[in-house]
Amino acid sequence: MFLINCPYCGQRDQSEFSAGGEAHIVRPKQPTELSDDQWAEYLFMRKNIKGVQFERWNHTHGCRKWFNMVRDTSNDKIHAIYKMGEKPPIK
Amino acid sequence: MSKNLRITNSKFIDQTSRISFKFDGKTLYGFKGDTLASALLANDIHLVGRSFKYHRPRGIMACGPEEPNAIVQVGSDASMTEPNTRATEIELYEGLEASSQNCWPSVNFDIGAVNNFFSPLIPAAFYYKTFMWPANFWKLYEYFIRKSAGLGKSPTEPDKDIYDHRYLHCDVLVVGGGISGIMAAKTAAKNNFNTLLIDDKNILGGTTLFQENECFKINNSYSSEWLKKEIETLKSLKNLTIKIRTSLAAYHNYNYLLARENLTDHLNINEKKDKIRQRLWKIRAKKVIISTGAMERPLIFNNNDRPGIMLSSSIKKYIDYYGVKCGQRISLFTNNDSAYEAAISLNNSGVIVNSVVDIRDKTNSLIVKQAEMLGIKIHWKSSVVNTSGYKKINSIEIMKLSDDGTAVVGKKIKEKCDCLGISGGWTPRVHLFTQSGGKLKFRDKDNVFLPNKSELDQISVGSCNGDFELDEVINNTVDSINKFLKVNNNDYENLEIISSKEINKKNIWLLPSDKPLGKTKPFLDFQNDSTANDIKLALREGFKSIEHVKRYTTTGMATDQGKLSNMHALGIIAETAGVKMGELGTTTFRPPYTPLTFGTIVGRNVGEFFDIIRKTPMHDWHVENKAEFENVGQWKRAWYYPINNENMHEAVQRESKAARDSAGILDASTLGKIDIQGSDASEFLNRVYTNAWSKLEIGKCRYGLMLNEDGMVYDDGVTTRLSENHYLMTTTTGGAANVLSKLEDYLQTEWPELDVYLTSVTDHYGTVSICGPNSKKILSKIIPDLDLSDKEFPHMSFKNTLIDNTKCRVMRISFTGEHSYEINIQASYAKSVWEKCYEAGKEFNITPYGTETMHLLRAEKGFIIAGQDTDGTMTPVDLQMDWIISKKKYDFIGKRSLYRSDTIREDRKQLVGLLTEDPKEVLEEGAQIVSETNKQPIEMLGHVTSSYFSPNLNKSIALAVIKNGKKLKGQKMFVPMKNKTINVTVTDTVFLDKENKRLNA
């Protein structure tokens, strides 16, 4: 079980959080102007990387805030945590 | 039984307090401090079970968690009996009852032993190969296999014991209280680290605790004496917590560890009473020091599995610690120096040591010299090629090894013995290290896997890190701990250490015999009965990966998880396949290290604490009025209220009729309620619902449908505009939490610019729903001041009002199609309002109804239930609810998906109504629908989603989803059931009051 450093509350057990999939997938501003393929790209396509991945997490049983995490899915090492809307601190 | 196998000078066993216990129904005696295994051995009982496949007699082999054979069932009480426990880990207590598990009908007469004579016919994967086909034969085999396989009996009644969970945070966790663990814990605690030391035994000290041998001394004392003093000093350390009888079960990432503390298993029945049996510690440690030691390997040779063949270090522990002689004429067989420690201990305790058979060339380490001085005979460069004795070993055959070690030569010597100690070297216990994600490296000189890289803040010290000599253990532990904790500890520097050093190493994974391999039985996995031959067969059959060989031969897969012989399996595979062991790698060790009981895993979360139970404010009224309840998520909802001996159908028919004929009352408190405020609240609703919200007048209510981004219906409910920037949204009961999460997600991540605040108020209000043609009269009795005229208070509107000076909100909304009201009031008043309504309604025969009637009534009106009539694959168009999709809005969640090529397909499943040809025939929900009955295979066109007998229409009605259903209205279809086929007609979804006249009745 990880320890996650919520940017609003500090370090807490993973059991307080829930994962919300890949980060930095922006909902298109004008969905109606997209082709089926373009919309499907937004809707369905996710990378699911083995290695360093950018993810969304939610402090469900805490402050309920969403934030972003850079995590290595192969060993669960968390490289960075940053607030929604912020640029990733690492590439 | 007259044999006296107990020596009198054991320091650890209290020979003044005798304990009686039962094994296989027979009353026996042991002493306080014994394990079940040591007490059995003291009673000259070696035979404790039968092997899994061949049902060969098997005896106690070890003294710890690696024991493969002495697996017993403890207790006979139907609620407390526990299978798969190791006799070597059970502390003896007055009244203990245990029985052999791996035998049927009895340990001495075993029907499955017939398999042993047929064993050439039972090669590796015998079970897979034989029972694969024909599939239905399995039923026949299963009975016999299960009965004779000896997997233990589960308790048949709920566990009466109490279990507990607790969290623990520490700076340093030390796992294992042997010599290196004690040094580590003391150093950490003295340097102000908040330290926890755990050990699975009932006493600290590991194997050094009973090491009284001239070859192993510290500062002129036996290493045991030195260590005992060290343990004494631990007591004064304030930062140190010690937990004995506590075994580490799992080591997870981020130094999160689970340990099981055994609190009462060693107590007698009366002392156990009302106490917590086991506690699961959930430990978060900043730093972890693993000092779990090593376990001795067996040797793999012909017939190496007879009762009386034991690990030499275990024989040593039984004599030095428990004061129990495992035999009276003991032989030893080894490839390293450890067996000599056992030989010397036995000799000093007056046991006859026949000889030590050593596969190595003559060596002259300190300890070997000492053994020779004591006159112990040694067969150098020799091997045991066979053993005899059916229920107990009675002799061994010894031959010289050839120079290359691949064959035996010369003449055979027969040696009588009643016990054989074997030692194949040592395997560091790296299980916890690998569980934590650590990678291993291989050390060629003594064929061991050692901890290498880890991402976590942890180290391994002592023999689990590959240090086997006393001086190495001490010096390397001090160095590692100082570096790891960044301290400079001098306590253990400049110690004067005497330690016998092993000079000569030799290893042969599979020892040769004078017989061809196929005629021998060299066992590898004692519990699963796989031999070296099975491994070789698997390799011949083309298996290469260690994980595949393991599964094919079932080596290492029993309850002991191959603790003893995993290394030999790897060694034989590497040798046969011609690869290096380091390259072959090892199989994964999975948690738990030793099995946990279910009780420990669930802790206090049993019975009513298994899951959260949510009750509405009116719950007690429902109970008093004999409601049956159904679980909806965590909620207990009144399902129906049977009167006298009504069954569910009868009650629901009565309730449904009453609600439409006069008045019904429903507890709707469980519906999710979300308070939405902010200057952008209307815009927010526009984006999350399919229909338009900006123009909804203050004081009005509107039904909304919420989609997922993929266009599929997600949830629905009525939302009320309380004021300009204030809405109250309702959701389905089950969807409440997820809807809130979803809305928060969009607000925080996609639309942070919106000024909107969401608060869950589900629990804050109780909701009383009264419906039916007399609902208006009832409400007017309760709130006489409120103008209930259709003009002032029309359908889909709301009023703030007072009941007995308490503020409440009354909505005129309907899920039944009847004229109805929902009163929302602060939860603490809800029960009294409910009772008021019930009292006021009595003259109109107001009838409480539950969820089942609610479902029936809405089905008559063709209203969907999200989650029953939808399943995450239905768009609003599929539901024939096109009317609720705003054409004007530029965007809302899921809009774009409504005209993807897939969602505009005409042949999607669409919601329709169904009427049965026989109006009395009620369809089964989930039943399949087809268009013809004589074609095979027949295409399933859809299924029934909701089905009831409607008392108001006096016929059966159903909702269903059918491919292209919209165009099939009026068509005949078929619902094939097990014994008959039901004829149905596709209809509209609304069965009752299509014109909605009743809403204003």
Ligand SMILES: [Zn+2]
């Ligand atoms: Zn937080």
